[in-house]
Amino acid sequence: MTRRIALTFLVLTTVLLVLAVVPLGGLMTARERVSFRDDQRSATRVIASAAEEHLSDHRSATPMRKELDVAAEAGDCAAVYDASARLVASTECAAARGEEARELVNRVLAGHEPEPPENEGRLLAAEPAGDVRRPAGAVVLARSAAPRDARIAAIWGWSAGIGLLGLAASVLLSVRLARWVSRPLSSLDSAAQRLGEGDLGERAVVDGGPPEVRRLAATFNTMAGRTEALVHGHRAVIADVSHQLRTPLAALRLRLDVLAAGAEGDTAAELAAAQGEIARLSRLVDGLLAVARAEQAIPRPVAVRVDEVVAERADAWSPVAEERNVLLTAPPGPALTASLGSGHLEQVLDNLIANALDAVPDGGSVTVGHRAAGRYARVRVRDDGPGMDADAKAVAFHRFGNPEARGTGLGLAIVHRLATVNGGTVRLEDTPGGGLTVVLELPLWTGASPAPRSLPDLKKR
Structure with a gap:
């Protein structure tokens, strides 16, 4: 019983933890991906804002280059393209100058919303410089996905750790609960088995467990006491009947034997018939006693x-x-x-x-x-x-x-x-x-x- 209760409790807890932890981990992972993408697009828009002043207003390129330097210090790769998709400026990293980056630029310059790809562990983002319909250029920013992946791994690691701690707590709690319930029941079962095997003085000792089990033990002890008294009473009756009936029957048989020894004629026949009835009565008493012993046999x-x-x-x-x-x-x-x-x-x-x-x-x-x-x-x-x-x-x-x-x-x-x-x-x-x-x-x-x-x-x- 202990094993069944513990396994049932453990399975139930596992199901609840899976239903709670997995969706929560998926939700936090999705939010982390969205947050990472939003931060990348925000950084791209800052560079695009500085690039617009240079491309459309023909102002100094110094603010634009400062933003590119900031992106480079943060570990990002960035590149600025003009309206003809020609490279204007970029960081030393070449991740924002490849074929995929140029495809993003062409889509942005055409007024489309590009689908940001991921290449060699880096996420690409492209933003227009200026008006979306008629941009003066485009900015591509490539950012490493390693920090995002590390945070996502941490999320699932913490989720798995919380789940394992919950399972460990569930195991401890289920085992204690199962023992609390099953130990008094096992004691009661052992007492009932010994009583059924004939130990009429057996009583259940249950000092713990649920109140229902303690009441059951008290009821069992009451029943066992009454059964013991009833069986002992039957045994006493059988012993008394055996003594009280067999003794006079034996004496009567001896008297008839003595009388039959000196009897003749009709008297002898009657005495023989009486002896037969006495023998039949003795067998009947023995049979009744045998049935009584069988009926009270445990x-x-x-x-x-x-x-x-x-x-x-x-x-x-x-x-x-x-x-x-x-x-x-x-x-x-x-x-x-x-x-x-x-x-x-x-x-x-x-x-x-x-x-x-x-x-x-x-x-x-x-x-x-x-x-x-x-x-x-x-x-x-x-x-x-x-x-x-x-x-x-x-x-x-x-x-x-x-x-x-x-x-x-x-x-x-x-x-x-x-x-x-x-x-x-x-x-x-x-x-x-x-x-x-x-x-x-x-x-x-x-x-x-x-x-x-x-x-x-x-x-x-």
């Missing part, structure tokens, strides 16, 4: 090798698949590294594979594949079971969304929560030829190197 992303996890989970579930006479395969795919919370991909695949194995009939197949899809790693779990209709798919990711599920009906809810909290997506598609395909897309890792992956918990969620 992952710290690590580099997870998708290809390794897919192969590992397929191997772990292979004995279960063989026992149920189901073909479980995981075709090799590209080496992909995803950005996920530690253990989340294992938990997701465990739920998906378990659901698929429960759904396919004897002799069916389940395939777990993966490939790259743009900025995501795409994992597909396909089965050739009965599949789902459109209504069942619409609510499949809700808690107990599928009333016909053989399990608790919570597995897909856990998968959906873990996928979305890690910045991914999950959807259901029909398998060609019959069955269901779960498509999981997870963001690819953008870090320098994968972090070491801990061994997952193989317990079925």
Whole structure:
């Protein structure tokens, strides 16, 4: 952000300086040229006035020669011509006696306004001596353009210097302004990132910057405090529920086991049914706790090798698949590294594979594949079971969304929560030829190197 603000401010200042300095320099250059030309013509007219007294009134040539000497001392070249364009007097310099000078004289004597040329760094000017329509002669004055060019160069030099000083001041000001704005925002961004990674005690410390940023930091701290209290409250509830429900269920199961050990006939059958319901209730409590933990999960992303996890989970579930006479395969795919919370991909695949194995009939197949899809790693779990209709798919990711599920009906809810909290997506598609395909897309890792992956918990969620 600092760079963008500084560059924007610098570009804006550069444009403003160019729009201001360049026209001003051009205007001053034009004025310098006009002033130089006016001074030259004025000096020419002084000599022409003295020459007129000599040419038309036949007075002494002394005043005319004095003016020529003055022009020579100033570094100018001057020459006086009569009405027949014959040279009458001149300075020692020959610049006012060349072909261009004679062309100017002829135009002046003809009553035309000559276009003053520039030859070898000297500007020529011609003025009539006497009446413009019937001049008694003409005066040509050649003056070096070096002083004019030096002043013009000085004008542009000062303009460039002022522009550079303005740019330097703009750079300093823009950098300070950018840092004043971006530093508190960077601090706030870092705090938000750490909070999002699970550090619930993180707070933003912003003691500078614009008032809006300070108010934003205060609002963020308030939100972080409420989030911390809410998450800790949920965790406390989950811990209490886990203890308060599992303990009496375990005690009740032990009592039923004791009663079932000495029961016979109808009593034994009823007790067996009660034991089955207790086991189902225990699985339901475990599933609800797993969903609650997934919903409050705030992952710290690590580099997870998708290809390794897919192969590992397929191997772990292979004995279960063989026992149920189901073909479980995981075709090799590209080496992909995803950005996920530690253990989340294992938990997701465990739920998906378990659901698929429960759904396919004897002799069916389940395939777990993966490939790259743009900025995501795409994992597909396909089965050739009965599949789902459109209504069942619409609510499949809700808690107990599928009333016909053989399990608790919570597995897909856990998968959906873990996928979305890690910045991914999950959807259901029909398998060609019959069955269901779960498509999981997870963001690819953008870090320098994968972090070491801990061994997952193989317990079925």
